[in-house]
Amino acid sequence: MKSKAHTRVETKSSLLDTIFLSEKRKTLLLLLKEEGPKSSEDIKDVLDFPWKSITPQIKKLTDWGLVLEDNGIYSLSDMGAVIASNAEFFLNTLSVYEENLDFWSDHDVSPIPSYILNKIGELGHVKIIEQDFSNVFQLPEEVMTNLMSSRSIMSFISIVHPFSLLLLFEYLQKDTEATTIVTEKVLEAFQTEYNSDIPLLKTSNPIINKALIEYKKEIKKVFRSKVSDFMVYEGDLNPISLIVTDKIFFLSLLDKKGRVTTRFLIAFEPQALKWGEELFMYYKERSKSVPSSLSTL
The missing domain is CATH 3.30.870.10 (Endonuclease Chain A)
Known part of the structure:
Protein backbone atom coordinates (compact mmCIF):
# COMPACT_ATOMS: atom_id res chain seq x y z
CA MET A 1 0.00 0.00 0.00
CA LYS A 2 1.39 3.40 -0.94
CA SER A 3 1.80 6.03 1.76
CA LYS A 4 0.07 9.40 1.49
CA ALA A 5 3.47 11.09 1.17
CA HIS A 6 4.43 8.80 -1.71
CA THR A 7 1.09 9.50 -3.40
CA ARG A 8 1.67 13.27 -3.09
CA VAL A 9 5.13 12.95 -4.66
CA GLU A 10 3.71 10.96 -7.56
CA THR A 11 0.93 13.51 -8.05
CA LYS A 12 3.35 16.42 -7.99
CA SER A 13 5.66 14.72 -10.47
CA SER A 14 2.78 13.93 -12.79
CA LEU A 15 1.61 17.54 -12.76
CA LEU A 16 5.13 18.74 -13.58
CA ASP A 17 5.27 16.27 -16.45
CA THR A 18 1.87 17.42 -17.66
CA ILE A 19 3.04 21.01 -17.94
CA PHE A 20 6.69 20.76 -18.97
CA LEU A 21 6.94 17.58 -21.05
CA SER A 22 4.67 18.89 -23.79
CA GLU A 23 5.44 22.02 -25.76
CA LYS A 24 1.78 22.21 -26.82
CA ARG A 25 0.45 22.13 -23.27
CA LYS A 26 3.04 24.62 -22.06
CA THR A 27 2.31 26.98 -24.97
CA LEU A 28 -1.44 26.70 -24.41
CA LEU A 29 -1.15 27.55 -20.71
CA LEU A 30 0.97 30.61 -21.44
CA LEU A 31 -1.32 31.65 -24.30
CA LEU A 32 -4.41 31.58 -22.07
CA LYS A 33 -2.51 33.46 -19.36
CA GLU A 34 -1.33 36.22 -21.68
CA GLU A 35 -4.38 36.64 -23.93
CA GLY A 36 -7.30 35.24 -21.96
CA PRO A 37 -10.01 32.81 -23.15
CA LYS A 38 -9.62 31.36 -26.64
CA SER A 39 -11.79 29.40 -29.02
CA SER A 40 -10.67 26.11 -30.55
CA GLU A 41 -9.95 27.92 -33.83
CA ASP A 42 -7.75 30.48 -32.06
CA ILE A 43 -5.83 27.75 -30.28
CA LYS A 44 -5.39 25.73 -33.47
CA ASP A 45 -4.03 28.78 -35.31
CA VAL A 46 -1.49 29.59 -32.59
CA LEU A 47 -0.26 26.03 -32.09
CA ASP A 48 -0.33 25.37 -35.84
CA PHE A 49 -1.34 21.72 -35.42
CA PRO A 50 -4.45 19.76 -36.46
CA TRP A 51 -7.17 20.03 -33.84
CA LYS A 52 -7.19 16.25 -33.40
CA SER A 53 -3.63 16.35 -32.11
CA ILE A 54 -4.41 19.22 -29.74
CA THR A 55 -7.53 17.85 -28.04
CA PRO A 56 -5.64 15.14 -26.06
CA GLN A 57 -3.33 17.83 -24.67
CA ILE A 58 -6.25 20.02 -23.67
CA LYS A 59 -7.93 17.03 -22.01
CA LYS A 60 -4.90 16.46 -19.79
CA LEU A 61 -5.02 20.09 -18.69
CA THR A 62 -8.76 19.95 -18.06
CA ASP A 63 -8.35 16.67 -16.13
CA TRP A 64 -6.00 18.51 -13.78
CA GLY A 65 -8.48 21.38 -13.47
CA LEU A 66 -6.05 23.88 -15.01
CA VAL A 67 -8.16 24.64 -18.08
CA LEU A 68 -11.94 25.07 -18.24
CA GLU A 69 -14.18 24.68 -21.31
CA ASP A 70 -17.49 26.48 -21.84
CA ASN A 71 -19.28 26.24 -25.20
CA GLY A 72 -16.05 25.76 -27.09
CA ILE A 73 -14.22 28.57 -25.26
CA TYR A 74 -11.18 27.59 -23.20
CA SER A 75 -9.86 29.54 -20.23
CA LEU A 76 -7.64 29.05 -17.20
CA SER A 77 -9.15 28.11 -13.86
CA ASP A 78 -8.10 30.15 -10.82
CA MET A 79 -5.39 27.65 -9.93
CA GLY A 80 -4.51 27.28 -13.60
CA ALA A 81 -3.77 31.01 -13.71
CA VAL A 82 -1.56 30.74 -10.60
CA ILE A 83 0.34 27.76 -11.97
CA ALA A 84 0.73 29.34 -15.42
CA SER A 85 2.16 32.52 -13.88
CA ASN A 86 4.68 30.56 -11.86
CA ALA A 87 5.55 28.36 -14.83
CA GLU A 88 6.22 31.48 -16.91
CA PHE A 89 8.39 32.92 -14.15
CA PHE A 90 10.39 29.69 -13.97
CA LEU A 91 10.78 29.45 -17.75
CA ASN A 92 11.92 33.08 -18.01
CA THR A 93 14.52 32.47 -15.32
CA LEU A 94 15.82 29.42 -17.14
CA SER A 95 15.93 31.35 -20.41
CA VAL A 96 18.00 34.24 -19.03
CA TYR A 97 20.47 31.81 -17.46
CA GLU A 98 20.64 29.39 -20.38
CA GLU A 99 21.12 32.06 -23.05
CA ASN A 100 24.02 33.62 -21.14
Missing part, protein backbone atom coordinates in the same frame (compact mmCIF):
# COMPACT_ATOMS: atom_id res chain seq x y z
CA LEU A 101 25.41 30.62 -19.27
CA ASP A 102 29.09 31.61 -19.57
CA PHE A 103 28.47 35.10 -18.20
CA TRP A 104 26.49 34.01 -15.14
CA SER A 105 28.78 31.04 -14.45
CA ASP A 106 32.01 33.05 -14.66
CA HIS A 107 30.96 36.15 -12.73
CA ASP A 108 30.33 36.85 -9.07
CA VAL A 109 26.62 37.58 -8.55
CA SER A 110 26.84 37.93 -4.75
CA PRO A 111 26.54 41.76 -4.92
CA ILE A 112 23.00 41.27 -6.25
CA PRO A 113 20.70 40.72 -3.24
CA SER A 114 18.80 37.44 -3.34
CA TYR A 115 15.34 39.01 -3.57
CA ILE A 116 16.40 40.78 -6.78
CA LEU A 117 18.44 37.87 -8.13
CA ASN A 118 15.38 35.64 -7.68
CA LYS A 119 13.59 37.85 -10.22
CA ILE A 120 16.34 37.63 -12.82
CA GLY A 121 13.85 36.24 -15.33
CA GLU A 122 12.44 39.77 -15.60
CA LEU A 123 15.55 40.80 -17.53
CA GLY A 124 14.16 39.09 -20.62
CA HIS A 125 16.45 39.07 -23.64
CA VAL A 126 19.86 40.54 -22.81
CA LYS A 127 23.08 40.97 -24.77
CA ILE A 128 26.54 40.10 -23.52
CA ILE A 129 29.21 42.30 -25.04
CA GLU A 130 32.91 41.50 -24.83
CA GLN A 131 35.32 44.33 -25.47
CA ASP A 132 38.72 43.93 -27.00
CA PHE A 133 41.54 44.92 -24.65
CA SER A 134 42.76 47.39 -27.26
CA ASN A 135 39.42 49.24 -26.98
CA VAL A 136 38.63 48.63 -23.33
CA PHE A 137 37.83 52.34 -22.71
CA GLN A 138 35.54 52.62 -25.73
CA LEU A 139 31.91 51.64 -25.38
CA PRO A 140 30.10 50.17 -28.40
CA GLU A 141 28.14 52.64 -30.51
CA GLU A 142 24.86 50.93 -29.62
CA VAL A 143 25.50 51.60 -25.94
CA MET A 144 26.71 55.16 -26.43
CA THR A 145 23.75 56.09 -28.64
CA ASN A 146 21.26 54.96 -26.01
CA LEU A 147 23.16 56.56 -23.15
CA MET A 148 23.48 59.92 -24.83
CA SER A 149 19.81 60.05 -25.84
CA SER A 150 18.48 59.10 -22.41
CA ARG A 151 16.54 61.59 -20.28
CA SER A 152 17.92 60.40 -16.93
CA ILE A 153 20.83 58.36 -15.65
CA MET A 154 21.56 56.41 -12.49
CA SER A 155 25.07 55.02 -12.18
CA PHE A 156 27.18 53.13 -9.69
CA ILE A 157 30.94 53.60 -10.08
CA SER A 158 33.32 51.23 -8.34
CA ILE A 159 36.37 51.80 -10.53
CA VAL A 160 38.00 55.11 -11.44
CA HIS A 161 37.30 55.46 -15.13
CA PRO A 162 37.57 58.76 -17.06
CA PHE A 163 34.59 57.82 -19.21
CA SER A 164 32.23 57.73 -16.22
CA LEU A 165 32.79 61.37 -15.31
CA LEU A 166 32.84 62.56 -18.89
CA LEU A 167 29.49 60.86 -19.47
CA LEU A 168 28.09 62.65 -16.44
CA PHE A 169 29.39 65.95 -17.76
CA GLU A 170 27.58 65.37 -21.04
CA TYR A 171 24.35 64.78 -19.13
CA LEU A 172 24.78 67.90 -17.04
CA GLN A 173 25.45 69.98 -20.14
CA LYS A 174 21.90 69.03 -21.20
CA ASP A 175 20.47 69.55 -17.67
CA THR A 176 19.65 65.86 -17.53
CA GLU A 177 18.90 64.42 -14.11
CA ALA A 178 21.79 62.28 -12.86
CA THR A 179 22.28 60.23 -9.71
CA THR A 180 25.75 58.82 -9.12
CA ILE A 181 26.95 56.48 -6.40
CA VAL A 182 30.65 55.80 -5.86
CA THR A 183 32.53 53.66 -3.38
CA GLU A 184 34.59 55.31 -0.65
CA LYS A 185 37.81 54.36 -2.45
CA VAL A 186 36.63 55.94 -5.69
CA LEU A 187 35.59 59.10 -3.83
CA GLU A 188 39.01 59.29 -2.17
CA ALA A 189 40.67 58.87 -5.57
CA PHE A 190 38.61 61.72 -7.02
CA GLN A 191 39.38 63.99 -4.08
CA THR A 192 43.09 63.20 -4.15
CA GLU A 193 43.40 63.52 -7.90
CA TYR A 194 41.52 66.78 -8.32
CA ASN A 195 42.75 68.53 -5.18
CA SER A 196 46.38 67.67 -5.84
CA ASP A 197 48.77 70.22 -7.33
CA ILE A 198 50.63 67.38 -9.00
CA PRO A 199 49.74 67.23 -12.70
CA LEU A 200 47.61 64.32 -13.85
CA LEU A 201 50.20 63.71 -16.54
CA LYS A 202 53.75 65.07 -16.54
CA THR A 203 54.45 66.50 -19.95
CA SER A 204 56.18 69.43 -21.56
CA ASN A 205 53.46 69.69 -24.20
CA PRO A 206 51.52 72.94 -23.50
CA ILE A 207 48.47 71.74 -25.42
CA ILE A 208 48.12 68.61 -23.28
CA ASN A 209 48.76 70.59 -20.10
CA LYS A 210 46.01 73.05 -21.02
CA ALA A 211 43.62 70.22 -21.84
CA LEU A 212 44.27 68.61 -18.45
CA ILE A 213 43.54 71.89 -16.67
CA GLU A 214 40.27 72.25 -18.54
CA TYR A 215 39.45 68.62 -17.79
CA LYS A 216 39.80 69.31 -14.06
CA LYS A 217 37.53 72.33 -14.32
CA GLU A 218 34.82 70.40 -16.11
CA ILE A 219 34.94 67.54 -13.63
CA LYS A 220 34.52 69.99 -10.75
CA LYS A 221 31.34 71.21 -12.45
CA VAL A 222 30.01 67.65 -12.30
CA PHE A 223 30.44 67.46 -8.55
CA ARG A 224 29.08 70.93 -7.88
CA SER A 225 26.07 70.67 -10.14
CA LYS A 226 22.63 71.01 -8.57
CA VAL A 227 21.27 68.61 -11.18
CA SER A 228 23.64 65.82 -10.15
CA ASP A 229 22.97 63.87 -6.95
CA PHE A 230 26.33 62.50 -5.81
CA MET A 231 26.47 59.79 -3.13
CA VAL A 232 28.95 57.43 -1.51
CA TYR A 233 28.17 53.76 -0.89
CA GLU A 234 28.43 52.51 2.71
CA GLY A 235 27.36 48.88 2.29
CA ASP A 236 29.36 45.73 2.86
CA LEU A 237 28.74 43.89 -0.42
CA ASN A 238 31.49 43.80 -3.00
CA PRO A 239 30.28 46.61 -5.26
CA ILE A 240 29.51 46.37 -8.94
CA SER A 241 29.35 48.88 -11.76
CA LEU A 242 25.99 49.60 -13.34
CA ILE A 243 24.16 52.23 -15.34
CA VAL A 244 20.39 52.53 -15.60
CA THR A 245 18.63 55.06 -17.81
CA ASP A 246 15.19 55.29 -19.34
CA LYS A 247 16.56 53.46 -22.40
CA ILE A 248 19.31 51.05 -21.36
CA PHE A 249 20.55 48.90 -18.50
CA PHE A 250 24.29 48.27 -18.28
CA LEU A 251 25.80 45.82 -15.79
CA SER A 252 29.43 44.92 -15.15
CA LEU A 253 30.43 42.26 -12.61
CA LEU A 254 33.75 41.03 -11.27
CA ASP A 255 34.64 37.44 -12.03
CA LYS A 256 34.61 34.82 -9.30
CA LYS A 257 38.25 35.57 -8.46
CA GLY A 258 37.49 39.25 -7.93
CA ARG A 259 39.00 40.40 -11.20
CA VAL A 260 37.67 42.97 -13.65
CA THR A 261 36.55 41.44 -16.94
CA THR A 262 35.92 42.86 -20.39
CA ARG A 263 32.42 41.40 -20.60
CA PHE A 264 29.27 43.24 -19.59
CA LEU A 265 25.54 42.87 -19.93
CA ILE A 266 23.13 45.28 -21.60
CA ALA A 267 19.34 45.17 -21.87
CA PHE A 268 16.69 47.43 -23.30
CA GLU A 269 13.29 45.94 -22.43
CA PRO A 270 11.12 47.91 -19.95
CA GLN A 271 11.09 45.10 -17.38
CA ALA A 272 14.90 44.93 -17.54
CA LEU A 273 15.15 48.67 -16.88
CA LYS A 274 12.82 48.23 -13.92
CA TRP A 275 14.97 45.34 -12.63
CA GLY A 276 18.10 47.47 -12.99
CA GLU A 277 16.46 50.41 -11.22
CA GLU A 278 15.49 48.18 -8.30
CA LEU A 279 19.11 47.02 -8.06
CA PHE A 280 20.33 50.63 -8.17
CA MET A 281 17.86 51.64 -5.43
CA TYR A 282 19.23 48.84 -3.25
CA TYR A 283 22.62 50.55 -3.38
CA LYS A 284 21.16 54.02 -3.06
CA GLU A 285 19.43 53.07 0.20
CA ARG A 286 22.87 52.13 1.54
CA SER A 287 24.55 55.34 0.43
CA LYS A 288 24.75 58.89 1.74
CA SER A 289 24.97 62.23 0.00
CA VAL A 290 28.33 63.94 0.15
CA PRO A 291 27.83 67.53 -1.07
CA SER A 292 30.10 69.02 1.60
CA SER A 293 33.01 66.75 0.69
CA LEU A 294 32.72 67.30 -3.02
CA SER A 295 32.32 71.07 -2.84
CA THR A 296 35.98 71.29 -1.93
CA LEU A 297 37.08 69.66 -5.17
